Amino acid sequence: MPVAPAAFLDPALLAKISDLALLARTVVDGFMHGQHRSMRKGSSLDFAEHRSYQPGDDLRRIDWRVYGRTDRFYIKEYDADTNASALFAVDTSGSMNYGSGAVTKFAYARMLTASLAWLSQSQGDRVGLATFTQELVDVIPPSVRHLQRMLHTLAATKSGGPSQLITSIEKIGLLSQRAGIIVLVTDCYEKPEALGRAVDALRMHGHDCIVFHVVDPAERELPGDDDTTFEDAETGTLLPLKPRALRDQYRSLVSAHHVALQARFTAAGADYVRLDTSEPLDRALHAYLDARLTRSRVR
Amino acid sequence: MNFLVPAFLAGLAALAVPLVLHLRHRDRDKPQPFPSLMFLEQITIRTEQRQRVSDWPLLLLRLLLLTMLVLAFARPLFRSGAAAGADARSRAVVLLIDRSLSMGYEGTWKRTLDSARAVIGRLNGNDRVAVVAFDDLAETRQRLTTDKAAATGALTGLSPRARGTRLAPALRVARQLLLDAPFAAAEIVVISDLQRAGAVGVAGVELPAGVTVRGIPVGPGTWTNSTVHAIDAKRVQQDDRLLLAVKARIQHFGDSAPNERTARLILNGREAGVQVVALNAIGETVVTFEPVPAPEGTVAVQVALTPDALAADDTLVAVVPRDDDLRVALLGGGGEPLFFERALGIAGAPSIRIERQNEPRSTSVEAAVRVYWDIPPERSLQTFLEGGGGAVVVVGRRLAERRGAISPLLPVSLAGTADRLADRGGTLRDVRTEHPLFAPFREVPDALSAVRLFRYARLDVSQGADVLARFDDGLPAVVERRVGNGVLLILTLPLDNRAGDFPLQPAFLPFVRQLVMHASGRDAAPLWRATSERWALPGTLTSPVVEAPDGALLRPTADSLGAAVPLNDAGLYRAYAGQVGGETEAVVAANVPRSESVLTPMDTTELLLGVRADGSATGDSVSSATSGVQSDEVLERRQSSWRLFLAIALLALVVETWVATRGRRGVARRVATSSRNP
Numbered sequence: 001m002p003v004a005p006a007a008f009l010d011p012a013l014l015a016k017i018s019d020l021a022l023l024a025r026t027v028v029d030g031f032m033h034g035q036h037r038s039m040r041k042g043s044s045l046d047f048a049e050h051r052s053y054q055p056g057d058d059l060r061r062i063d064w065r066v067y068g069r070t071d072r073f074y075i076k077e078y079d080a081d082t083n084a085s086a087l088f089a090v091d092t093s094g095s096m097n098y099g100s101g102a103v104t105k106f107a108y109a110r111m112l113t114a115s116l117a118w119l120s121q122s123q124g125d126r127v128g129l130a131t132f133t134q135e136l137v138d139v140i141p142p143s144v145r146h147l148q149r150m151l152h153t154l155a156a157t158k159s160g161g162p163s164q165l166i167t168s169i170e171k172i173g174l175l176s177q178r179a180g181i182i183v184l185v186t187d188c189y190e191k192p193e194a195l196g197r198a199v200d201a202l203r204m205h206g207h208d209c210i211v212f213h214v215v216d217p218a219e220r221e222l223p224g225d226d227d228t229t230f231e232d233a234e235t236g237t238l239l240p241l242k243p244r245a246l247r248d249q250y251r252s253l254v255s256a257h258h259v260a261l262q263a264r265f266t267a268a269g270a271d272y273v274r275l276d277t278s279e280p281l282d283r284a285l286h287a288y289l290d291a292r293l294t295r296s297r298v299r
Numbered sequence: 300m301n302f303l304v305p306a307f308l309a310g311l312a313a314l315a316v317p318l319v320l321h322l323r324h325r326d327r328d329k330p331q332p333f334p335s336l337m338f339l340e341q342i343t344i345r346t347e348q349r350q351r352v353s354d355w356p357l358l359l360l361r362l363l364l365l366t367m368l369v370l371a372f373a374r375p376l377f378r379s380g381a382a383a384g385a386d387a388r389s390r391a392v393v394l395l396i397d398r399s400l401s402m403g404y405e406g407t408w409k410r411t412l413d414s415a416r417a418v419i420g421r422l423n424g425n426d427r428v429a430v431v432a433f434d435d436l437a438e439t440r441q442r443l444t445t446d447k448a449a450a451t452g453a454l455t456g457l458s459p460r461a462r463g464t465r466l467a468p469a470l471r472v473a474r475q476l477l478l479d480a481p482f483a484a485a486e487i488v489v490i491s492d493l494q495r496a497g498a499v500g501v502a503g504v505e506l507p508a509g510v511t512v513r514g515i516p517v518g519p520g521t522w523t524n525s526t527v528h529a530i531d532a533k534r535v536q537q538d539d540r541l542l543l544a545v546k547a548r549i550q551h552f553g554d555s556a557p558n559e560r561t562a563r564l565i566l567n568g569r570e571a572g573v574q575v576v577a578l579n580a581i582g583e584t585v586v587t588f589e590p591v592p593a594p595e596g597t598v599a600v601q602v603a604l605t606p607d608a609l610a611a612d613d614t615l616v617a618v619v620p621r622d623d624d625l626r627v628a629l630l631g632g633g634g635e636p637l638f639f640e641r642a643l644g645i646a647g648a649p650s651i652r653i654e655r656q657n658e659p660r661s662t663s664v665e666a667a668v669r670v671y672w673d674i675p676p677e678r679s680l681q682t683f684l685e686g687g688g689g690a691v692v693v694v695g696r697r698l699a700e701r702r703g704a705i706s707p708l709l710p711v712s713l714a715g716t717a718d719r720l721a722d723r724g725g726t727l728r729d730v731r732t733e734h735p736l737f738a739p740f741r742e743v744p745d746a747l748s749a750v751r752l753f754r755y756a757r758l759d760v761s762q763g764a765d766v767l768a769r770f771d772d773g774l775p776a777v778v779e780r781r782v783g784n785g786v787l788l789i790l791t792l793p794l795d796n797r798a799g800d801f802p803l804q805p806a807f808l809p810f811v812r813q814l815v816m817h818a819s820g821r822d823a824a825p826l827w828r829a830t831s832e833r834w835a836l837p838g839t840l841t842s843p844v845v846e847a848p849d850g851a852l853l854r855p856t857a858d859s860l861g862a863a864v865p866l867n868d869a870g871l872y873r874a875y876a877g878q879v880g881g882e883t884e885a886v887v888a889a890n891v892p893r894s895e896s897v898l899t900p901m902d903t904t905e906l907l908l909g910v911r912a913d914g915s916a917t918g919d920s921v922s923s924a925t926s927g928v929q930s931d932e933v934l935e936r937r938q939s940s941w942r943l944f945l946a947i948a949l950l951a952l953v954v955e956t957w958v959a960t961r962g963r964r965g966v967a968r969r970v971a972t973s974s975r976n977p
Contacts (some may be wrong), residue, residue, distance in 0.1 A: 083737050094334075095334035095335050097732055098333065098334040100331065105334070155556050177970050187334060187335075189334065189335040189337050216334070219333075219334060222339075223331065224331060228331050229330045230330065230332075230333040230336060230339060231330035231331065231333060232333065232334075232335060232336045233332055233333060233335070234335070235336075237336055238330055239336050239339055239340070241339065246339070246342050249342050250339065250342065253338040253341055253342070254338055257338070258501075269504075298407060
């Protein structure tokens with residue numbers, strides 16, 4: 001089974017698709033085309049049937065009991081049954097408007113969110129949207145009928161302004177009484193401990209959290225060599241520096257931050273996926289599906 | 300380097316301004332947008348990194364600009380070597396040595412050479428000296444050199460010459476020599492008897508600022524001098540002998556009373572008379588020699604006094620031309636030519652004899668010139684003219700009544716009469732003073748413009764004629780035509796006192812004499828010329844060679860006068876055709892200008908005040924002449940270094956402006972201090 005063509009998932013090419021719905025469908029179809037057929041069947045726990053193992057199938061779906069009896073590999077297929085509520089919380093603050101390559105972080109987040117929502121919808125999930133900066137900007141409650149509205153809102157959203165990440169996450173957690181999946185798409189410019197506590201709160205409400213940390217390659221490396229004045233995208237603060245002299249220290253701080261986030265989110269029981277805006281979306285989609293699958297198993 | 304206005308140097312404190320600005324400079328690049336400064340703000344950035352000077356080239360340009368401006372306003376000046384005393388500094392000295400005739404006064408020339416050697420001897424090793432000898436011209440004997448021996452050697456061979464004195468050309472030559480030493484302490488030393496007459500034109504000489512002029516007077520403290528001022532010589536007829544009567548005019552100058560002098564008359568090299576003269580203390584003394592038989596042809600006359608302290612002006616030479624007697628036939632006119640006749644009859648050399656011819660068309664074969672007074676000339680005039688005779692046709696009232704051509708020989712036609720009574724008379728205009736007819740008026744051209752003319756004939760001039768003068772209304776006044784070897788002159792210029800006042804003007808006498816002399820082909824030659832003149836040889840002389848008074852042979856060079864030789868020495872110049880020897884074709888006498896005999900000196904201050912320095916009061920030059928040290932003001936004005944500094948500042952400004960608007964330049968925004976994490 002061939003892997004999904006990278007072209008369908010290349011952010012640089014995807015950015016040229018202005019229709020978000022088309023983009024999402026293209027991504028999901030491309031992604032699903034490259035995935036095991038079993039993914040189309042969904043990942044419900046309700047057993048449906050066995051089928052012969054084909055090279056490329058997920059080894060975790062092999063029914064080993066059948067193998068013990070028959071010495072042949074068979075894959076379990078389940079009926080699609082999620083009925084899950086997925087709320088996509090997208091950071092639309094000014095820091096998300098940064099991009100050193102073909103796409104900004106916000107454009108990447110938007111493509112990611114649209115694709116994940118489309119994927120969720122195709123899995124039978126209810127999807128919703130919440131965009132935030134300092135406050136919640138747009139809120140679309142999860143529903144099976146809200147995909148198009150969500151995509152439309154996403155397409156019309158523009159990033160900018162300062163952010164209050166912790167406060168926004170807290171308010172997101174209060175949006176729905178029903179537990180579901182909260183997919184947080186942000187650039188995580190906040191202290192790891194504070195973010196961890198906020199995710200803890202979401203978990204206490206019964207939500208499952210997947211944090212997609214969107215990072216631009218330049219953010220890791222600190223651009224510039226000679227005298228450069230950096231301007232904070234949200235506050236406008238200016239800081240003249242010599243990047244060449246500070247790059248090593250900066251990289252260390254960024255790496256430490258990422259490590260801290262990984263550890264804290266893991267401790268909070270949330271999934272943490274760090275995405276580079278230059279890499280294709282398939283890894284994000286994989287992670288999402290896996291997280292969704294895990295949640296389903298736990299339930 | 301010193302400064303004329305050192306107070307301006309306080310402006311150098313302004314150099315701190317760009318330095319501080321550059322130290323506090325925030326990067327002027329367009330700010331780099333960045334998602335968050337969260338990590339950057341955690342990094343400790345050392346203070347000295349932020350305070351490091353950025354953009355060194357721009358800072359240095361601005362510092363240079365400010366420095367040059369301050370220095371320019373402080374008026375810098377440069378002095379070479381020690382400033383204590385003029386002799387201790389490097390100098391450029393131009394010696395102007397007067398070698399005019401007056402410098403031959405007893406003892407003067409020795410003092411001149413001694414003074415020159417003393418000036419050269421006092422110069423330091425690095426000082427440069429030039430030697431210029433001058434009389435009425437300037438000759439550079441030695442250009443600026445540190446070789447004192449060469450400068451002293453330039454004095455060798457110098458001696459007073461029989462020339463006048465003019466200091467102005469020598470000062471100009473000195474100014475040109477000093478251009479070779481723009482930054483040296485420049486000095487012009489004039490070694491001369493400082494004759495007042497030599498100062499003519501000095502006021503028009505401008506010297507560069509800082510050049511001092513110093514005079515070393517070497518003339519006698521007290522002086523006395525006598526000179527043969529002029530000679531009058533004419534041929535007189537006594538019974539059946541032709542005698543030459545000579546008078547000499549002697550002038551005495553000086554502080555002491557004159558004494559008796561002996562005057563000798565020499566004709567053609569042979570002594571012809573001696574007179575003992577008691578000179579008058581004031582005015583001139585006339586010495587009359589006994590008339591002697593006049594030698595044939597041209598006579599060289601020399602009157603010599605017993606030598607005094609200035610012997611060179613004790614002898615005067617003159618040349619009395621041959622054919623003293625000029626015969627003029629006057630036809631027609633009645634009583635109108637009265638003034639004309641009287642003027643020509645006034646004694647002069649040559650003497651002019653007028654023959655009245657009452658009958659028209661009767662001629663005298665002996666006359667050199669025919670004057671037709673208000674009557675048309677006869678047809679045979681052409682033959683006379685072609686043979687070298689001269690004719691003057693005076694167009695008066697009677698001829699003016701005619702209309703049209705007068706005679707086929709005359710290149711004019713009559714067109715009535717011009718009456719100028721209404722406008723108080725006309726004058727002469729457009730007089731061609733370069734023509735020999737008007738030679739007496741070259742130095743005084745205004746003499747003819749004083750003439751008033753009330754009525755004269757209107758002439759139309761045809762081709763082949765030359766209009767030598769016009770009235771102020773443009774009508775021809777004097778017309779000339781060459782016919783063969785002769786000259787035909789037509790005058791509508793009234794020579795009587797009815798149609799004008801010309802006979803009453805001082806110009807009348809020399810004009811009518813020159814009129815007949817020119818018509819006769821013999822223009823009035825002076826008895827002698829000055830040594831500063833050039834002698835234009837007769838055009839009929841083929842391959843001329845001239846023997847100078849000292850025996851030197853001169854070949855004439857072509858100039859505006861034709862073939863001419865310079866009259867550098869006093870004495871007789873003899874011209875020969877082809878080679879020296881045989882018959883003398885022409886002879887001329889040259890004498891020193893009489894002004895050289897007056898040794899009255901000018902005051903040294905008068906000399907210095909007469910010389911102007913560029914942009915500075917002459918007082919600077921005067922005071923500097925005594926101390927020998929250039930003041931700071933004078934030196935700074937001469938150097939004008941502030942212009943160089945200002946030019947550098949302007950250049951730095953242009954470059955700074957160009958650099959500041961290129962490359963990474965932008966406007967810094969105010970730094971906000973808000974933070975993402977309160």
